Amino acid sequence: MANNSKANTNSSNVTNLHDGLVLLDTTLKALVDAVNDVITEINDLQPLLNNNVKAKAKPKAKPAKAVKKKVVKKPTPKKSPSEMFLDTINTSSIDEIIEKLKQANARQNVIKNILNERKKDDFQTFTSLEEVVTRIKGLATPSLDKIIQQWS
Secondary structure, eight states: OOOHHHHHHHHHHHHHHHHHHHHHHHHHHHHHHHHHHHHHHHHHHHHHHHHHHHHHHOOOOOOOOOOOOOOOOEEEEEEEEEEHHHHHHHHHHHHHHHHHHHHHOOHHHHHHHHHHTTTTTOOOOOSSSSHHHSSTTOHHHHHHHHHHTOOO
């Protein structure tokens, strides 16, 4: 009895799948026909568009001579290690932050806490080193100074 019920269910599933595929096939054929109709209309209108564009075309005026402007490059001010540190922890990818902090010999718990702060949904950028010390658990000013001295 259970096998009969299972067979009926499988047969019903196959029927539903078949009906769905038939509907999909019909829909796709209608879509292809509609696209072909649009292509035919565009091809029929193309000669009209070409004639209209030629009729409106005006002779081109000679372009004026280009004047070369001197570009004066302003020197980019060098950022201090503190500014580079803040930029990195505020904007860089998590992987880049990890790499830089490891290179600067930051402790694992400090790295983890900085990453946790960065991953917060309501993360606010750090605006000062004092703010970093305040918001990152386990990081004191002397430790931060050592990290920044080794920052590159």
